[in-house]
Amino acid sequence: MKIGYACINNSLKCRANKTFRLSSYTEEKLVETIKNNLDCLKKILEYNLEHNLMFFRITSELIPFGSHEINKFDWLNYFKKDFEEIGAFIKNHDMRISMHPDQFVVLNSPKEKVIQNSIGELLWHAQVLDAMNLDLTAKIQIHVGGVYNDKDKAIEKFVETYKNLPLQIKRRLAIENDDKSYSLKDCLKLNKKIGIPIIFDNFHHECLNNKEPMFEAVKLAQSTWKKQDGVLMTDYSSQQPGERKGKHADSIDINHFKKYLEQTKDLEFDIMLEIKDKEKSALIAKQIMSS
DNA sequence: CCATGTCAAGGTCAC
DNA sequence: GTGACCTTGACATGG
Numbered sequence: 246m247k248i249g250y251a252c253i254n255n256s257l258k259c260r261a262n263k264t265f266r267l268s269s270y271t272e273e274k275l276v277e278t279i280k281n282n283l284d285c286l287k288k289i290l291e292y293n294l295e296h297n298l299m300f301f302r303i304t305s306e307l308i309p310f311g312s313h314e315i316n317k318f319d320w321l322n323y324f325k326k327d328f329e330e331i332g333a334f335i336k337n338h339d340m341r342i343s344m345h346p347d348q349f350v351v352l353n354s355p356k357e358k359v360i361q362n363s364i365g366e367l368l369w370h371a372q373v374l375d376a377m378n379l380d381l382t383a384k385i386q387i388h389v390g391g392v393y394n395d396k397d398k399a400i401e402k403f404v405e406t407y408k409n410l411p412l413q414i415k416r417r418l419a420i421e422n423d424d425k426s427y428s429l430k431d432c433l434k435l436n437k438k439i440g441i442p443i444i445f446d447n448f449h450h451e452c453l454n455n456k457e458p459m460f461e462a463v464k465l466a467q468s469t470w471k472k473q474d475g476v477l478m479t480d481y482s483s484q485q486p487g488e489r490k491g492k493h494a495d496s497i498d499i500n501h502f503k504k505y506l507e508q509t510k511d512l513e514f515d516i517m518l519e520i521k522d523k524e525k526s527a528l529i530a531k532q533i534m535s536s
Numbered sequence: 537c538c539a540t541g542t543c544a545a546g547g548t549c550a551c
Numbered sequence: 552g553t554g555a556c557c558t559t560g561a562c563a564t565g566g
Contacts, residue, residue: 251558266562267544302558313544345558349545362545388557391547423557425548480558489550491556519558 247341247515248534249300250527254292259285262306272318275309279320282307283327290334298527300341300515305366307373312365321372332377341515342383343444343478344370352410353390353403360406367414374417382475384419386444389427389435400431404438419444421480422466424452424491429462436469443469446480447505448519452491459508467512477514481505481530493519497526502533 252262261282265274286303293301310316321328335342350363367385374383392399407415421444422429429450432443445466447459457465467477483501485492497520520526 253559260561262559262561264543264562266542269563304559306559310544315544347545347559348547348557351546354546356546359546366545386558393547425557489555491549493558517558521559 246513246534247299248518248527248530249293249298249302249341249516250518250520250523251302251345252304252306252523254289254524255522256524257285257288257292259288261285261289262304264306264309267310267313267315270310270315275316275318275320276323278309279307279324280327283324283331287331287334290331290340292524293340294338296524296528297531298524299339300343300517302343302345302517303373305344305346305370308369311369312362321369321376325376328373328376329378332379335377335379341475341478342374342377342379343517344374344383344385346370346385346387348388350387351390352387352406353393353399355393355402364410364414367418368411371413371417375413380475381416381473383417384442384444384474384478385414385417386419386421386478388423389420389431392426396426396431400435400438403435407439407441419474419478421446422449422453424449426453428453428455429457429465430455433465433469440471441469442471442474442478444478444480445514446482446519448480448482448484448493451484459505460510460512463509463512463514467514475515477512479514479516480519481516482519493521495521497522497529499529499533502530506534 370385419442422432443466470477482493483498485494
């Protein structure tokens with residue numbers, strides 16, 4: 246069971262998600278920013294190894310304007326060595342990696358332009374993971390998308406888009422149950438049609454479900470992961486007290502976490518904490534798990 | 537230096 | 552209709 250956190254490490258001084266405005270785009274700025282981001286990513290991974298946090302989500306801001314038409318620079322080749330070096334570090338230490346592109350990736354949109362933009366965005370994510378020579382346990386997770394007043398139709402649209410995706414994307418893609426539109430059950434429906442693995446999000450499941458108990462839910466999600474995909478990936482969070490429903494916690498709710506572990510006892514999966522204070526809570530979670 | 541309006545991109549819901 | 556929210560603040564300008 247690996248545990249980790251998303252994108253940002255607050256104990257280190259560097260950021261791997263540095264970006265800049267489109268209006269100030271220059272190739273020089275792009276190169277400088279990517280270099281900064283990759284250097285920081287290395288430092289974060291070293292920190293993670295030292296602290297035995299073996300699961301990490303690489304930020305989607307790693308490559309600013311990664312799929313924007315303004316970006317004509319061959320960054321993939323220019324930073325080839327860096328990607329290889331980072332990938333080797335990840336592999337040597339048996340770390341797990343995920344990426345989670347922004348909300349703009351919507352594969353079931355009725356707008357063709359949105360779908361094309363989404364594919365472009367997914368492509369550079371896949372290229373990064375490929376350049377690192379990571380196996381297929383490194384996943385790119387997305388939400389199913391919009392409902393557009395007809396969920397069955399929206400699901401069909403997802404299937405149609407998915408079937409035509411380049412293999413480079415398809416083989417790394419996973420869907421996550423969300424808190425408003427697509428429940429675990431909806432995701433399972435999609436899995437039946439196209440075999441896509443499901444990343445289980447406990448907090449979203451608490452917000453939107455079909456009464457599956459936690460143990461059952463995790464087991465169902467687990468059944469969608471083939472051998473080459475690795476063990477089930479999960480996102481973990483809990484409700485921030487006093488805030489509106491669906492708001493992620495600022496720091497880990499220890500009792501909630503312990504209860505979740507208890508509920509899912511004997512199941513094997515990796516846990517990505519989606520909690521605001523990042524590695525701080527991950528270290529607490531790590532401690533709870535080993536005690 | 538600091539304050540703050542805005543940032544490539546979508547969709548949903550609370551208000 | 553607007554704005555917060557999502558996985559996440561931080562860039563960049565004007566004072």
